[in-house]
Amino acid sequence: MAALLKHLYHAALEPYHRLRMSYPVWYGVLNREAVNRHRQTPLPLSEEGRRIVETLKRDGVAVSSLDALFPGEDWLTKFQTWEREHPHVESTTGKKQFWREYWDLLPTLDLSNPFLRFSLEDNILSIGHHYMGMWLRLRQYLLAKTLPTGHAEPILSQRWHKDPTEKKWFKCFIYLNDVDETAGPFTYMRESNHDGRFGHLFPQKFIGGTYPPETEVDQAFPKENVTVMTGKAGTVIFCDVAGLHFGGRATENPRIMFTACYNAPSFPEACHFRWSEGARREAVTLSPAAQYALGGRNLAHKTGSANM
Numbered sequence: 001m002a003a004l005l006k007h008l009y010h011a012a013l014e015p016y017h018r019l020r021m022s023y024p025v026w027y028g029v030l031n032r033e034a035v036n037r038h039r040q041t042p043l044p045l046s047e048e049g050r051r052i053v054e055t056l057k058r059d060g061v062a063v064s065s066l067d068a069l070f071p072g073e074d075w076l077t078k079f080q081t082w083e084r085e086h087p088h089v090e091s092t093t094g095k096k097q098f099w100r101e102y103w104d105l106l107p108t109l110d111l112s113n114p115f116l117r118f119s120l121e122d123n124i125l126s127i128g129h130h131y132m133g134m135w136l137r138l139r140q141y142l143l144a145k146t147l148p149t150g151h152a153e154p155i156l157s158q159r160w161h162k163d164p165t166e167k168k169w170f171k172c173f174i175y176l177n178d179v180d181e182t183a184g185p186f187t188y189m190r191e192s193n194h195d196g197r198f199g200h201l202f203p204q205k206f207i208g209g210t211y212p213p214e215t216e217v218d219q220a221f222p223k224e225n226v227t228v229m230t231g232k233a234g235t236v237i238f239c240d241v242a243g244l245h246f247g248g249r250a251t252e253n254p255r256i257m258f259t260a261c262y263n264a265p266s267f268p269e270a271c272h273f274r275w276s277e278g279a280r281r282e283a284v285t286l287s288p289a290a291q292y293a294l295g296g297r298n299l300a301h302k303t304g305s306a307n308m
Helices: 002-021 022-031 032-040 047-059 075-083 114-119 122-132 215-221 276-282 288-294
Strands: 061-065 099-100 137-146 170-175 186-189 226-229 235-239 255-263
Touching: 002 022, 022 032, 047 061, 047 122, 047 235, 061 226, 075 114, 114 137, 114 255, 122 170, 122 235, 122 255, 122 288, 137 235, 137 288, 276 288
Parallel strands: none
Antiparallel strands: 061 235, 099 137, 137 255, 170 235, 170 255, 186 226
16 A cells, blocks of 8 residues: 555656756756856866766766876875775665765765865866756765675666656766776766767656666667776766666675765755854855855855755
């Protein structure tokens, strides 16, 4: 009975979600203010940033490195030092039993955390802005270790899927260790994003994501579009997770990966972080784009723990 009621509830909401996800409404109405910000005050792109945005628009995914994005700044050492000094949580209450996280699912903002600082760099935000065509909010940032599970049947995000709700999602992944095919590399189906050549295949569901059978995916796409993102420590992957992707199928070796997730301001869920008075004071010293990513203008005068 509960499952039936849930199904009926989702079915009743489908016309609303379909209207909300239509491009004219999503882009031109719900996110008009963020679109205008990007048009009026676009963040500059580096040469590497322009290459990444062009590749993202065509394929839905692009690969770079910390050194290419920030020459001479040695972000990898900062990240690896922090990771060594902060052991991951040994147990998890979430659904993904194959990974361990390094901070709470709803962390208190700490601007001394290099991963958060990186997520708010204009050089990173500009790539998301130019791909999405608007200023973005930082929805979540997390560091996790994926544990090897042998050749167990893929589950959850280990399966091909599209994230739900939005036309476009912008994520940034960073490998902190060398990731080969035995360490669960992120894998993407090129051109399966909304604007891609195959974006119409396996359309997004409004709730719960889209998880097509692997055999159907294999039949629907050219084999050469499957892109397995193996790479050295310091590899940076930008992608639109409204396209088909999976990751974390670690068979023999672990993967340590940072994830920063950005969404259009219209995204209906609250951001996955909390505020402290110290973070609020520090946040007002950030760039306008970084302040916007954290919740908007006048952060020092706002209250609350999520979208502000």
